[in-house]
Amino acid sequence: MRNKKKRLVLRSIILLLLSAAIIFVLYSNFSKDNRKVAAVGEEAPNFVLKDLEGNEYKLSDYRGKGVFLNFWGTWCEPCKDEMPYMENQYQKYKDEGVEIIAINVGETKIAIENFAKQYNLTFPIVIDESGEVQKAYGIFPLPATYLINSDGIIVDYIETTMTEEMVQQYMEKIKPE
Template identity: 60%
Template structure:
């Protein structure tokens, strides 16, 4: 009986150990499993904003693009939006655009969020998650810095401060 319990405990420990090892491996390699690599041309897309205007990424060539993927339910996204808005107002005249891609929420939810923070940059909604999938986005927030030639300069995951956003916009200023 004792021997049977020892074997059972050993099996349980091995399974738990394998699960922990896999979780650690998945977390440490998640940033490496990205579909859009730095130095590559950013995949083009067309999405519609809250006013019904279409935005094609390639139409922004010649300008730097701060491409941000976000959700209204995402607390870090919510925290960085006012910072992005402040910096957008500073850099828009210097050739840097912000394009905020909401990941599949309703127009109503996104509109309320935008009004609450008085956001002035274009917000487009990826209703069927095709753009999110094409860019390999997970988790949120995720931001791609795209230079004037349409190439990805940097990929950032997680919350940003106002200073880091300013620094990133300086990097993609044409």
């Protein structure tokens, strides 16, 4: 009888070890594609980028504020539609602790400057020339918006074109209490 018990325990341990290894491999395989992508609920990857004048913007400096992180390009049609909404809502929410950082995907200064002038944009526009921030956030395609709360946690990720109403709701969502 004792032998039988010993056998059962031994077999259970071996099978457990083997299945643990299999589960590990399967899990890793499933999560390998989005390993680097910033996921909702995770801390937003920190970054440092410069604007047109060379001023540095660091995400971690925005703790305590909600951050509306928008990736855009002048050639992206939906981005053009969204920009005025973002500007309007920015005017309302910047006093309530919500900031916009608009990350250009690495275009020329002339193109960005003309675009900002055309749409009268006042929020900070930074340039991700090396594409490193886009990679850290797994951006493809544009437009892409991350909502980051005052604790630096990603609350939502939006890939679709936003209406002004949506922009307003999203800003409400990350407004610090």
